[in-house]
Amino acid sequence: MEEPRVREEEEDEDEEEDGEDEAGPEGALGKSALQLTAEDVYDISYVVGRELMALGSDPRVTQLQFKIVRVLELLEALVSEGGLEAEALRLERDSLRQEVRALRGEAPPAGGQVDLGPDKMVVDLTDPNRPRFTLQELKEVLQERNALKAQLLLAQEELRCYQSGLIPPREGPGGRQEKEAAVPRPRSADHRKGERTIMKKLPRCPGRLGQGCKAASRRPGVEGTCVGQGHLPPRPPTLGSTMRRMSCTQGQPCSQLGAVKGKTKDKKIWY
Amino acid sequence: MKSSLTPLGPPVSRDRIIDTLPKWYTPDACLQLREHFHGQVSAAYQRRNTGTVGLKLSKVVVVGDLYVGKTSLIHRFCKNVFDRDYKATIGVDFEIERFEIAGIPYSLQIWDTAGQEKFKCIASAYYRGAQVIITAFDLTDVQTLEHTRQWLEDALRENEMGSCFIFLVGTKKDLLSGAACEQAEAEAVHLANEMQAEYWSVSAKTGENVKAFFSRVAALAFEQSVLQDLEKRNSTQPQVGDGDLIRMEGNSSETQESKRPFSLGCC
Numbered sequence: 175m176e177e178p179r180v181r182e183e184e185e186d187e188d189e190e191e192d193g194e195d196e197a198g199p200e201g202a203l204g205k206s207a208l209q210l211t212a213e214d215v216y217d218i219s220y221v222v223g224r225e226l227m228a229l230g231s232d233p234r235v236t237q238l239q240f241k242i243v244r245v246l247e248l249l250e251a252l253v254s255e256g257g258l259e260a261e262a263l264r265l266e267r268d269s270l271r272q273e274v275r276a277l278r279g280e281a282p283p284a285g286g287q288v289d290l291g292p293d294k295m296v297v298d299l300t301d302p303n304r305p306r307f308t309l310q311e312l313k314e315v316l317q318e319r320n321a322l323k324a325q326l327l328l329a330q331e332e333l334r335c336y337q338s339g340l341i342p343p344r345e346g347p348g349g350r351q352e353k354e355a356a357v358p359r360p361r362s363a364d365h366r367k368g369e370r371t372i373m374k375k376l377p378r379c380p381g382r383l384g385q386g387c388k389a390a391s392r393r394p395g396v397e398g399t400c401v402g403q404g405h406l407p408p409r410p411p412t413l414g415s416t417m418r419r420m421s422c423t424q425g426q427p428c429s430q431l432g433a434v435k436g437k438t439k440d441k442k443i444w445y
Numbered sequence: 446m447k448s449s450l451t452p453l454g455p456p457v458s459r460d461r462i463i464d465t466l467p468k469w470y471t472p473d474a475c476l477q478l479r480e481h482f483h484g485q486v487s488a489a490y491q492r493r494n495t496g497t498v499g500l501k502l503s504k505v506v507v508v509g510d511l512y513v514g515k516t517s518l519i520h521r522f523c524k525n526v527f528d529r530d531y532k533a534t535i536g537v538d539f540e541i542e543r544f545e546i547a548g549i550p551y552s553l554q555i556w557d558t559a560g561q562e563k564f565k566c567i568a569s570a571y572y573r574g575a576q577v578i579i580t581a582f583d584l585t586d587v588q589t590l591e592h593t594r595q596w597l598e599d600a601l602r603e604n605e606m607g608s609c610f611i612f613l614v615g616t617k618k619d620l621l622s623g624a625a626c627e628q629a630e631a632e633a634v635h636l637a638n639e640m641q642a643e644y645w646s647v648s649a650k651t652g653e654n655v656k657a658f659f660s661r662v663a664a665l666a667f668e669q670s671v672l673q674d675l676e677k678r679n680s681t682q683p684q685v686g687d688g689d690l691i692r693m694e695g696n697s698s699e700t701q702e703s704k705r706p707f708s709l710g711c712c
Contacts, residue, residue, distance in 0.1 A: 334455030
């Protein structure tokens with residue numbers, strides 16, 4: 175918006191100059207002081223010189239001529255200097271105008287100052303690293319992570335058991351089926367085989383742990399690898415019933431202490 | 446008989462087997478001057494009298510300022526690695542380390558807490574039920590030592606008075622030597638005595654004293670667990686423990702195999 179207007183002004187000035195040129199050297203004398211250029215001074219000099227010549231060779235005229243030349247020189251200097259200064263000021267004015275326009279655009283639409291309380295924070299919604307999640311969400315994620323890590327540790331132990339040969343990689347058909355029979359499951363033998371992979375066992379692991387030691391002793395082939403309920407520090411939220419049985423309060427990590435306290439209140443092994 | 450008592454599942458690695466009570470770091474600040482396990486511990490083991498649920502695992506909580514090296518210390522011990530890059534712990538993390546102490550399977554559940562103030566409200570929820578509190582500080586930064594008082598106070602608030610072993614651990618020992626190290630240790634020993642804590646200087650970077658320290662922690666926690674367990678059983682129901690075990694061993698419907706998971710499942 176601004177630049178075109180500046181150009182227009184310049185064009186206007188050019189037009190004026192053109193007009194003056196058309197008016198001949200005398201036109202310079204009709205200009206306002208602010209519009210005078212060095213060129214105009216030369217025109218004035220030409221006009222004055224011509225008229226002085228017409229006055230003849232009177233020595234008083236010659237005297238006057240020197241003074242007039244001196245005045246014109248001074249005028250020329252002033253006009254040149256003024257022109258440069260005016261140009262510099264014009265540039266500065268333009269840049270300041272642009273700055274003002276930019277600042278006005280950035281300013282909040284209304285009200286101006288936002289008064290925040292002492293415990294408030296301003297969040298830049300365009301910042302990809304801005305705070306987003308709540309404390310509760312972080313707690314839940316952590317608990318889930320811890321539960322998964324506990325399961326991973328169990329699975330690793332189980333794997334090491336198999337690797338070290340403590341648990342035979344394949345249970346004998348008789349032994350296995352007896353154990354299976356202890357915990358009835360509506361599955362066919364084909365499905366059962368698939369279940370033996372660690373991946374499929376994992377989700378059931380906490381549940382089995384929750385059954386405690388007696389269950390473990392009853393089902394050695396399966397439970398043997400579980401480190402025990404005490405080793406499962408955090409319970410995933412899906413273990414709601416187990417957690418309640420273990421007297422774990424929500425949001426609190428279910429520690430060995432909690433588990434033992436809840437299970438064997440009468441014994442009070444831990445303080 | 447021994448086979449049913451040795452740790453089952455994957456065997457405990459050789460350097461996690463503790464037969465004698467590991468020694469203190471300095472007698473000027475230590476929790477136990479004895480050089481051997483309490484007589485009752487070995488006696489209990491001889492009588493196969495320790496097989497209860499409560500015995501087998503202790504909760505350890507590690508607290509201290511950010512960047513003192515809590516995570517590095519735990520990782521050096523549990524994974525034998527040292528990562529130069531600092532990565533702040535978010536909330537809490539944990540490791541489980543299995544031992545065989547005096548022939549009995551025993552585990553430490555080591556909770557690594559965040560040192561950053563903003564995570565304190567999360568981490569402090571995990572202080573409860575700690576048998577061991579490890580307050581860590583940076584040997585090269587005296588301020589972190591001063592802050593251990595507050596860390597300990599916070600951790601103790603969640604636990605019963607006198608129920609925890611307290612350790613004060615100076616980290617980054619490799620960065621100090623000579624007089625500077627002695628000076629830092631002297632200040633720490635002084636504070637440790639105030640806290641009724643045992644003092645250790647360690648370096649996760651070089652591994653210096655790390656294994657010895659955690660072995661000491663595990664052994665003391667184990668010993669306390671055994672003694673407390675025996676005390677309870679002797680005072681309340683003298684025959685319960687033996688009865689339990691006899692019932693288990695005498696459960697003839699189960700084969701020898703069944704005892705293995707029992708030990709595992711309960712350890």
